Amino acid sequence: MFSAHTVSVVREAEYALMARVPDGALMRRAAAGLAAECVRLLPRVYGSRVVLLVGGGDNGGDALYAGALLAARGAAVRALLAGGSAHEGGVGALRSAGGRVRKFADGEADGAEMFDADLIVDGLVGIGGRGGLREPHAALAVLASNAPVPVVAVDVPSGVDADTGEVVGAAVRADATVTFGTHKPGLFVDPGAERAGRVRLADIGLGPELPGPGLVCPQAVDIASLLPTPGAESDKYRRGVLAVRAGSDPYRGAAVLCVGGALRTGVGMVRFGGGKGVADQVIGRWPEAVADFRDPQSSTDLSPGRVAAAVIGPGRGTHPANADELRALLDSDVPVLVDADGLTLLTGDGGGPLAGLLRERTAHTLLTPHAGELARLLDADRADVEARRLEHAARAADRFRCTVLLKGSTTVVAHPGAPAVANPTGTPLLATAGSGDVLAGSVGALLASGLPAREAAMCGAYLHGRAASLARGGAPISASDLLDALPLAVAELSRSRRV
Ligand SMILES: NC(=O)C1=CN([C@@H]2O[C@H](COP(=O)(O)OP(=O)(O)OC[C@H]3O[C@@H](n4cnc5c(N)ncnc54)[C@H](OP(=O)(O)O)[C@@H]3O)[C@@H](O)[C@H]2O)[C@@H](O)CC1
Numbered sequence: 001m002f003s004a005h006t007v008s009v010v011r012e013a014e015y016a017l018m019a020r021v022p023d024g025a026l027m028r029r030a031a032a033g034l035a036a037e038c039v040r041l042l043p044r045v046y047g048s049r050v051v052l053l054v055g056g057g058d059n060g061g062d063a064l065y066a067g068a069l070l071a072a073r074g075a076a077v078r079a080l081l082a083g084g085s086a087h088e089g090g091v092g093a094l095r096s097a098g099g100r101v102r103k104f105a106d107g108e109a110d111g112a113e114m115f116d117a118d119l120i121v122d123g124l125v126g127i128g129g130r131g132g133l134r135e136p137h138a139a140l141a142v143l144a145s146n147a148p149v150p151v152v153a154v155d156v157p158s159g160v161d162a163d164t165g166e167v168v169g170a171a172v173r174a175d176a177t178v179t180f181g182t183h184k185p186g187l188f189v190d191p192g193a194e195r196a197g198r199v200r201l202a203d204i205g206l207g208p209e210l211p212g213p214g215l216v217c218p219q220a221v222d223i224a225s226l227l228p229t230p231g232a233e234s235d236k237y238r239r240g241v242l243a244v245r246a247g248s249d250p251y252r253g254a255a256v257l258c259v260g261g262a263l264r265t266g267v268g269m270v271r272f273g274g275g276k277g278v279a280d281q282v283i284g285r286w287p288e289a290v291a292d293f294r295d296p297q298s299s300t301d302l303s304p305g306r307v308a309a310a311v312i313g314p315g316r317g318t319h320p321a322n323a324d325e326l327r328a329l330l331d332s333d334v335p336v337l338v339d340a341d342g343l344t345l346l347t348g349d350g351g352g353p354l355a356g357l358l359r360e361r362t363a364h365t366l367l368t369p370h371a372g373e374l375a376r377l378l379d380a381d382r383a384d385v386e387a388r389r390l391e392h393a394a395r396a397a398d399r400f401r402c403t404v405l406l407k408g409s410t411t412v413v414a415h416p417g418a419p420a421v422a423n424p425t426g427t428p429l430l431a432t433a434g435s436g437d438v439l440a441g442s443v444g445a446l447l448a449s450g451l452p453a454r455e456a457a458m459c460g461a462y463l464h465g466r467a468a469s470l471a472r473g474g475a476p477i478s479a480s481d482l483l484d485a486l487p488l489a490v491a492e493l494s495r496s497r498r499v
C-alpha cells in the first residue's frame, strides 16, 4: 500500500527531522535519490546533456545538487534559472563540478538547450508551489513538456498541486517523478497523476516522523489480501446473497450488466427484483440469477438473513415508486450501494428524508457517483469536482456519513475518519456506456461477501480497472467485455496473494 501525506504534514515531519540531522543533510539525501533516478533514465552519464530547470526554492536546490553529482560523473549539465535568485549552495556546487548556470529571461521562447538534451530535470517548484505557475516558470514548463526528451520531476511536477492533483494553467508533463520522504496525494489523483509519470519514492529518513497517511494507493497484494476467497465450508448463502434493484423497461441492459458484474466478481447468489420485462431479460442472460417479481416495497427479502447486501439505481428510473423503493432499502439493515438513478433521487430529495435516512443508517452504505452526479449532489460545479476529486468525495462522505466512490479518470474512495483511497488501475477505456453498471454489481458482490463499504469499493474499483486492461489487451472495449474480463482480474489477483 503506497501512503501519501499532505504538504502541511510533510512540513511538520521535515522540521522534526531537521532538528536531529546536520544542516543540509536532507537536501543531500534528496539530491542523491534524484541523481540515481537520472542515471537510470540516461543512456549513459559521461558525455550526456542534462538541463536543469531551477526555481527559487529548495526544489531548485535539489535539482542543482543532483546536477552537481551528474556533472562530477562527466555529464554536461546546464541550469536555467527561472527567477532572480536560486539556491546559493546548489549553484556553487554545480559550478564547482563544472556545470553551467544561466538565467532564463522573461519572454524567452527559445529553450534550444532543452531540445538538444538527453534529460530535463524539473526543479521549478515543489511542495512550496502556490496557485498556477507564474512566468517564466510556465513557459519553461511548456517547453519541457514539448521537448522530445525524457523529463524527471523533482518531488512533484511543477504546476501540479501536491495536495489535490489540481492543475491550473501550465504544468510539467514528466516521464518520472522522484518524490521525497513520502508520496504526495496529487501524484496519485488526476489530473496530477497523469503528469507525474512513473513515481519513485526517495527515502530521506522522514518515515519515523510521519503520522498515518491521509491517502493510500493500494497495490495488487493489498487488494489480493482483502478479496474474500470461498473456503471448503462455503455455500451460496455464506458467500453472500446480493439483491439487485437495477434496470427498467427502457433500460434493461443496465440490469443485465449490473447482475453480470456481481456474478462475474463472485457472489453466492443474485436476487433480482424488478418488472417482468426486465426480469425476463436478466434471466435470459443469467439463468443463475433468481428473479423476484414481487413489489419491491412489500418484498420480504430485504431482511439481513435473506440478503447480505443490495445495489439500487442503475437504469432504475426516478419515478415516485423508485423513491419509495430506495427509501425501503435505506430503511433496512442491509449494506446498500446507491448508484445512478438512486443518486438522482437523493439529489431531488435536496437533503430531505432520504438524506436523513442515509445519515442515520448503521449498516454500510456506499454512494458511487461520477463527477456530474457528485456535483449535483453537492450543488457544486462539475469542473471543480474533476479538478479536486478528493476534496469533493470527502465532502460528500461527511455530509451523508457514508462511503463515497467517485468514478472517473482517477477513481477515489472517501470514508469518514479513514484515509482516502486512490485507485491505481483506472484507464480511459472504462469511459464507455454501461461500465458503471458493471462496477455497481461488482462492488455489490464484494459488499455481499462481507467486506466493509470502503474495502469493497477499493477492491471493486481495482478489479474494474484491471478488467478493462485485460479485456482486449488494451484495445477499445464495451461494458460487456468487462464481464468476460472480471474473472481474469480476480484470478490475476489470486496469483499475487501473499503466502
Ligand atoms: N519536505 C522535505 O522533507 C524536503 C524537501 N525538499 C525539497 O524542498 C522543496 C520545497 O522547497 P521550498 O519550501 O523552498 O518550496 P519550493 O517547492 O521550492 O517552491 C518555492 C519557490 O517557488 C516559488 N513559487 C511558488 N509558487 C509559484 C508559482 N505558482 N509560480 C512560480 N513560482 C512559484 C516561490 O517563489 P515566491 O512565491 O516565494 O516568490 C519559491 O521561490 C520540496 O518540494 C523538495 O523538493 C528536499 O530538499 C529535502 C527534504
Ligand SMILES: [K+]
Residues within 6 Å of the ligand: 059, 122, 123, 124, 125, 126, 153, 154, 155, 156, 157, 158
Ligand atoms: K518540480
